[in-house]
Structure formats: structure tokens, C-alpha cells
Amino acid sequence: MSGPSRPTIYAVAKVAGVSISSVSRALNGNTSNLDMVARVKAAAEQVGYVPSAVAQSLTTQQTGQVAFAMEDIGNAAYLAMVREIQPRLREVGYRLLLHATGADVQDEIEVVESLAQKYVDGLILCPIRVTSRHIAALRDPAVPVVVIGQLPDEVAVDNVRTDSRLGARLAVEHLHAGGARRIAFVNGPADTIPGQARYAGYQDGLRTCGLGLDDTLVEFADFQVGAGRDAAARLLARSDLDAIFGANDLIALGAMHALRSAGRSIPDDVQVVGMDDTTLAETSFPPLTSVSLGSRERGRIAADMLLGRLRAEANVPQRVTVAPSLTVRESTREVTG
Incomplete structure (x- = not known):
């Protein structure tokens, strides 16, 4: 036995007393008629209508998603980056998708090449090997890319690194x-x-x-x-x-x-x-x-770089280096003199 049918845009239009095309414009932000927008949103809430993410992405050419591809999701250094990246993206409405590559070069190349499918609006990539294939794939990515790690200077993508x-x-x-x-x-x-x-x-x-x-x-x-x-x-x-x-x-x-x-x-x-x-x-x-x-700082800088690209604020590739520092604890002897 099938469950109740999902509310459609037709139901929203009927309750709001407007055309289907007006509902579409109101929900996609393509109208300046604030009264109509309010009526459509109220009608959508009344009938329980939830816009299709796929349909919205086809209309706006944006998915509202950003990917972070790293070697190992379980590595605490990458988790520290995630703790900085995710909140900064969420503040402006982006969802963060995580992908573990296992440091597999082919997988990393496929992640970059598949950006042409527009499943995300941007990518943060953290490879531990950079091959000629990486360089070729990063030459003209379909969406903005930021790389955390060392890159040759000729690779024209934003890059945050450490020493x-x-x-x-x-x-x-x-x-x-x-x-x-x-x-x-x-x-x-x-x-x-x-x-x-x-x-x-x-x-x-x-x-x-x-x-x-x-x-x-x-x-x-x-x-x-x-x-x-x-x-x-x-x-x-x-x-x-x-x-x-x-x-x-x-x-x-x-x-x-x-x-x-x-x-x-x-x-x-x-x-x-x-x-x-x-x-x-x-x-x-x-x-x-x-x-x-500086894992947390590198994550924060990478997120800010990517958001800047998504807002079309930067022209030339940015390069930022985070300096290392020593945290002394009890596994080493106290240094005197």
C-alpha cells in the first residue's frame, strides 16, 4: 500500500492563488514582488511542500555543497581542519561533504575530473602526492578548487601550505x-x-x-x-x-x-x-x-579562500604558508640554560 503523496508545486499554486510559474519564481528568488513571495512561502508551509534540491540546482546552477577530499577521515589532523571548514561553510548556507581518498592518486584525479558533473560548487583537496596527472587535472577545474598542501608554483589554484x-x-x-x-x-x-x-x-x-x-x-x-x-x-x-x-x-x-x-x-x-x-x-x-x-588554521584559511572564489572576490591564485611551532609536553626532557 503506497503512502500519502508528496505535496507538489501545483498544490502550492492552488492555495496561494497564483500560477505555477509564479510559485517557481518566488521559490527561486526570481521576483521582486514581496507580497507574492510571502503568499507562496506561506502556502508551501501550509501544504508541507519541500522544493527538490535537484530541481533547484538545475535552476540556479548551484548545489549548495562543497567537498573536502583527504587521505584519511580518521586522521586527527584532518578532523581539526573539518572543525574549522564546516562551520564557516554552514554560516553561509553550504553543506560539507567528506571523501577519503586513501592517498590513491587515481581516486584523487577522478574527484577533480568529476567536478564537471557539478555535484558540488567547490572542492578542498588535500593530497600527499602531487603528480603530473594532478597538475593536468587542476589546470582548468570545472568549479573552484583550493589545495591544502605543497603545490608547484605553476599550478594556478589557491593553495594553503605549511613548512x-x-x-x-x-x-x-x-x-x-x-x-x-x-x-x-x-x-x-x-x-x-x-x-x-x-x-x-x-x-x-x-x-x-x-x-x-x-x-x-x-x-x-x-x-x-x-x-x-x-x-x-x-x-x-x-x-x-x-x-x-x-x-x-x-x-x-x-x-x-x-x-x-x-x-x-x-x-x-x-x-x-x-x-x-x-x-x-x-x-x-x-x-x-x-x-x-596549524591544521585548524590551514582549514580556516582554505575555507575562506574557497568562499572568496565562490563570491568571485579573487582574481590571481593565492598562496598562504602557515608557520610551524613546537608544543612541549612530558614526552621530552626539560631544556635548561
């Missing part, structure tokens, strides 16, 4: 100032932009502190807790170390698990520093010293 190379150097210098001399590094994949930048920053920090690069103190893994734990266990099995720098907080937390399993005290035996300064760093035991890359 994770400098952040990695800050981490190493802090560990050295706390007495560490055998500073291990657990990185993410070497073929990613953050992996390359953080490895370069680790080496910068070693040079600044007068320490040589020891390959036995370096592990490349994935940006996940389990990968960090396993990589730290391998380091402990083969190397004498007194500090571990994890390329993100998840890796660092995994390293802390491995240290506890091995009976090593943090920070007395081994100091640990992470990167991203997520809520996980605050709630770990002991609380994790971490380099902030």
Missing part, C-alpha cells in the same frame, strides 16, 4: 637541546610530499646540531600507529638510541607503544616528539611533545 621541513628541524633541535644525541626518525612513505619534506628537515636539524646522518636510525613506514610501532621496534632491535622523532603524531604514538613494550621509560630513557599536534598528543601518556603545523 613541515622547518617543523622537522625544530623537533630535532629540541631533542638535542634536551640531551639527545642518537636521534632516530620514523618517517612516512618516501614518495610523499610530507615524507620528503620531513626527511629533509630531519637532516637539516642534524646538521644544525652537529650530528651526522646515521641510516641505521631511520625508518620509512606509513603514517599510522601500527606502522610507527613496528618501525620503532625494528630501530630498538638494531640501534642504540635516546630519542625518536615521528613524522606525525600517529607514528609517534606507535613508537611510544614499542618503547613501553621494550621496558623503556619516556622521556628518561628515550625522548619522543611527534608532528601535527593533534588532540591525540594531548591525551597520550605521557602527553606527547609535538610540532604543530
